[in-house]
Amino acid sequence: MIRDAIMGFNLKQKDPPAPARRPAYRTLPGWALGLLLEEHAVRECPEHGHMRDRTDPEAWNRAREVARQHPFPGTSADASIAAIDDVLRSIGNTCPECD
Numbered sequence: 001m002i003r004d005a006i007m008g009f010n011l012k013q014k015d016p017p018a019p020a021r022r023p024a025y026r027t028l029p030g031w032a033l034g035l036l037l038e039e040h041a042v043r044e045c046p047e048h049g050h051m052r053d054r055t056d057p058e059a060w061n062r063a064r065e066v067a068r069q070h071p072f073p074g075t076s077a078d079a080s081i082a083a084i085d086d087v088l089r090s091i092g093n094t095c096p097e098c099d
Contacts (some may be wrong), residue, residue, distance in 0.1 A: 031072045032083040039063040041088070045095035053093040060088065 025031035033051065036042045041059035042051045064081050071080035 007044040027071070027085045028075060028079070029087055032067070032080070035063050035066055035084065036087060036089050039066065042091055045098060048095050048097040050095045050097065051091045052095055053088065055089045055093050
């Protein structure tokens, strides 16, 4: 051991490299849905997990404003706002399984 220290050998185990960080959202529609959830424009059905529109125009406008100020990486503000609108159009205000 002393000889190894003198010779400059490092006997400590090296930590494995940390895995590469993935972006929080991989797709524009996934980002848009996440933003709508954060702004409380949509909610999840507690029983079935389907997204439901809360029909709150103020929340829709807040989500659009956030998309305008902080668009999805690699897209324009207009494309991000269009994605918000597309996701909103695809979500109803009732759960299809609860009806």
